[in-house]
Amino acid sequence: MKASIPPTGGGNKAQEPVLLKMGVPGLDDVLGGGLTAHRLYLLEGAPGAGKTTVAIQFLREGVANGESVLYVTLSETAHELQGVAESHGWDMKGIEVREMLPAQDALEPDEQYTMFHPSEIELGEKTLRILADVDKIKPSRVVFDSLSELRLLAGGSLRYRRQILALKQFFTGRQCAVLLLDDLTASDQDLQVQSIAHAVIRLEQLNPDYGASRRRLVVTKYRGKEFRGGYHDYKIARGGLQVFPRLVASEHTPPIKQTRIPSGLVALDDLLGGGIEKGTSTLFVGAPGTGKSSVAVQFAITAARRGECAALFIFDESINTLRTRCDGLGMGLGPYIDSGHIRVRQVDPAELSPGEFVHEIRLAVEQHKATMVVIDSLNGYLNAMPDERFLIVQLHELLTYLGQSGVATMLVGAQHGLIGMQMQTPVDASYLADSVVLLRYFEDGGEVRQAISVLKKRGGAHERTIRAFSLDAQGIHVGAPLRNFRGILTGVPVPIDGVRSPS
Incomplete structure (x- = not known):
């Protein structure tokens, strides 16, 4: 029996339209809550984009709510649909x-139409059968899969449009929400149904030169309803289709209190003017091996010691390598991972879409209450993007969201080159970060040494000095200011008055 939909509102207040949930995680958020009841909708996409999966999820959601639902298939058998569900x-x-x-005997030569076009016989027969089933079952949700068959049977655009309009009128009078599937196999893009449908959702599949296929969807139209525009990444996994809504930082503006977070190293905190502030972003930039990731992990471990949660997203090394490296520095990362105070997510840029990556960060912040997020590195993050020119825009939105959520963000950026002033960064995020910490190699007495300095800090005052920096089995060491050198940032400094700087 068809589930009754309770009225909304009361008195003289205007009633809010009833919204039907899609049963697809994330898609209701994109649609502004779901699909308005008793309307006709179009879901289009190339073969393999996931239309049938969405349709089954849509109907399963109706079944879960006690509704009567109907799946009308003109191209797949019930057995094939069962295989998709299984x-x-x-x-x-x-x-x-x-x-x-079509019946099996339609293959017989004697059954082929010679005097009449199929649209004059088959279209009318199938329409009558569909209408009879609807009157019998009285569904509140109906799926048509797919429009390609109706388009071919109609034989012309005028007849096809009139057929869709008649179906729309029929189902509206019977309080049905209709989802039409279109596989876009027509030679020319057909806008007939798009103009008739109450909303249009398009599924797209992109095939990069390397890595897994990327999928995204866009709502091109939704009459009388606010929705989240733009492209949204999604994936198809066991359990159905999952959508990752595009992040809009302006929607997340809770008040935050600016407090400093120490690193656990006195000299490093002095260099940073007492530490970093909640709700700010810090960029650690330097040549490979200078200790950028180690400093970021040091902040995460200190947060874990305070009982907070820190989330690490690593692109360039495995979790085992990270644990081994931290053990070699005496930092003991393992116990905090095991206790859940530090959550490490190894990211494969070839498999993870940008939208899913942002979704993982949101889960860490909103579900696991992470107060610190480390992205190591921006180079890997750049490779995770299908189109480089949008990296800075998405990164700006992500940092704004994390800042408004009171999360301290650590970004690691590896420069090209080892020594000298011609060091280059694949993406310049220094203007986005609230603080920039520079780590450099320099030559001294036949040895390669390291230096650390703070170039920028919006949260307050900081030291302008360049300090000695080193890593060993006892951990991270930030030394005294290198005041007896000139030209450290060139990589080949000159001692002042022939006096070497202390270690």
């Missing part, structure tokens, strides 16, 4: 499936 661990219980496929 691949996700679902059953089709509660979903009425009606096959509108």
Whole structure:
């Protein structure tokens, strides 16, 4: 029996439209809450984009709410639909499936139409069968899969448009929400249904030169409803389709209190003017091996010691390598990972879409209450983007969101080159970060040494000195200011008055 939909509002207040949940994680957020009841919608995408999966999830959500639902298939058999459901661990219980496929005897030469066009016979027959099933089942949700068959049977754009308009009028009078699937196999893009539908959702699949396929969706139209525009990444995994809504930082503006977070190293905190502030971002930049990641992890360990949660997203090394490296520095990362105070996510740029990466960060902040996020490194983050020119825009939105959430963000950026003033960074994020910490190699007495300095800090005053920096089995060491050298940042400094700087 069809579930009754309770009225909303009361008195003289205007009633809010009833919204139907899609049953697809993240998609209701994109749609502004779901699909308005008793309307006709279009879901389009190339074969393999996930239309059938979304359709089944949409109907399963209706079944879970006690509604009567109908799946009308004009191209796939019920057995094939069952196979799709089983691949996700679902059953089709509660979903009425009606096959509108040609009979086997249609292959016989005697059964081929010679005097009439198929649209004059088959279209009318199938339409009558569909209408009879709807009157019998009285569904509140109906899926048509797919429009390609109706388009071919109609034989012309005028007849096709009139057929869709008639179906729309029929279902609206019977309080049905109709989801039409279109596989875009027509030679020319057909805008007939787009103009008729109440909302249009398009699924796209991108195939980069290397790595897994990237999928994204866009809502091109939704009459009388605010929705989240732009492209949103999604993936198809066992359990169905999952959408990662585009991050809009302006929607997350809780008040935060500016407090300093220490690193646990007195000299480093002095260099940073007491530490870093909550809700700010810090960029550690330097040549490979200068200790950028180690300093970022030091802040994360200090936060874990205070009982807070820190989230590390690493692109350039494995979790085992990270643990081994930290053990070699006496930092003991393992116990904090095991206790859950430090959560490490190894990111494969070839497999993870930018939208899913942002979704993982949001989960760390909103579900696991992470107060610190480390992205190591920006170079890997750059490679995770399908199109480089959008990296800075998305990074700006991400940092704004984290800042408004009171999260201290650590960014690690590796420069090209080892020594000299011609060091280059693949992406310049220094103007986005609130603080910039520079680590450099320099030559001294036949040895390669390291130096650390703070170039920028919006949260307050900081030291202008360049300090000695080193790593050993006892951990991180920040030494005294290198006042007896000139030209340290060139990589080949000159001693002043022939006196060497202390270590």
